[in-house]
Amino acid sequence: MLTLATATYDAIVAHARRDHPDEACGVVAGPAGSDRPLRMIEMLNAARSPTFYEFDSGDLLQLYKEMDGNDEEPVIVYHSHTATEAYPSRTDISLAQEPNAHYVLVSTREPEAVEFRSFRIVDGAVTEEPVEVVASLD
Amino acid sequence: MAVEVKIPTILRTYTDGAKTVTAAGGNLSALLDDLEAKHTGLKARLITDDGSLHRFVNIYVNDEDVRFTGSLDTAIADGDSVTILPAVAGGSLPR
Numbered sequence: 001m002l003t004l005a006t007a008t009y010d011a012i013v014a015h016a017r018r019d020h021p022d023e024a025c026g027v028v029a030g031p032a033g034s035d036r037p038l039r040m041i042e043m044l045n046a047a048r049s050p051t052f053y054e055f056d057s058g059d060l061l062q063l064y065k066e067m068d069g070n071d072e073e074p075v076i077v078y079h080s081h082t083a084t085e086a087y088p089s090r091t092d093i094s095l096a097q098e099p100n101a102h103y104v105l106v107s108t109r110e111p112e113a114v115e116f117r118s119f120r121i122v123d124g125a126v127t128e129e130p131v132e133v134v135a136s137l138d
Numbered sequence: 139m140a141v142e143v144k145i146p147t148i149l150r151t152y153t154d155g156a157k158t159v160t161a162a163g164g165n166l167s168a169l170l171d172d173l174e175a176k177h178t179g180l181k182a183r184l185i186t187d188d189g190s191l192h193r194f195v196n197i198y199v200n201d202e203d204v205r206f207t208g209s210l211d212t213a214i215a216d217g218d219s220v221t222i223l224p225a226v227a228g229g230s231l232p233r
Contacts, residue, residue: 023229043226052229057196057203064223073147081230090232095194097148097224 002102002118003132004028004037004076013114015042016080016106023053024106028076029067036137037075037102052091053079076118078104086115088126096121102129141214143173144221152180161220166197167210169220184222185210194225 008028016024025045028037041063046056055063067073077098081089086105088096096103099122107115120127140160145153153159161176163169174181184195190209191197197204198221204212214220 025226027226047227047229049229051231052227054225054227057198057205057225060196060223060226061198061201061203061221064221077226079228084230089228089230091230092228095225095228097146097194098226099148 001130001132002037002076002104003035003134003137005137006133006135008037008040009116009133011040012076012078012104013106013116016078016108019045019080020108021050021082022048023050023080023082025053025055025077025079027063027074028078029070029072030075032071032073035075038137039072050082074098074101076104077101078106080106080108082108084109086117088119088121093121093124093126099123141169141216141218141220143169144219146223148224149180149183149222152177152183163214165210165214166199166204166212166220169214170210194227196223196225197221198223 015026023045026042029039030036043055043059045053047054086107088105103119103121105117116131118129118131120129140162143159143161145157145159161169161172163172170181170184184192186192199212200218
């Protein structure tokens, strides 16, 4: 189960819509071990592509140094699919390298309908999980 | 020339859970050999069968991505810091 605040949910969807038709990507960090996604960090998609995303390698290092310094970890790693369903592709599965993260997929293929789903991806195995949106995590 | 190497979560199975380990070597290639000697299996997660750096693993020496500093030939000196981070990447296109 992924539990996140309405404001974070809305911000992820807004980022995905804004970057459409390119894929949007980012992280929501939280205190290490807490499973609480509290601090959203929008990342640039260095691939600037409708079918691929990748954090810039310099941005990635800065992000992880910052999280380390705050004793945080990436609780959510999110990205959008712009023409297909919000389900991990073979590429997503083979490149997923954060075994503790919730992988959130948002599809922007329908302008009016929101598709927001969360998965665990560990060693190539995908497990969908329920998403609970709450007013606040405080 | 022992330096600190930061290990990402997914590779800590090779380091008994340690976030940071020490290794020695005059360049990145030698350093990775030393890492492998201490933590068997780690090198294969960083280097492909043809001997080049894995496309979706980043290694930084003093905050510089080694892809821009000579890759496996990047020099390592006392006091340098080495960070290994898996790329965060994916996308809808099957590859």
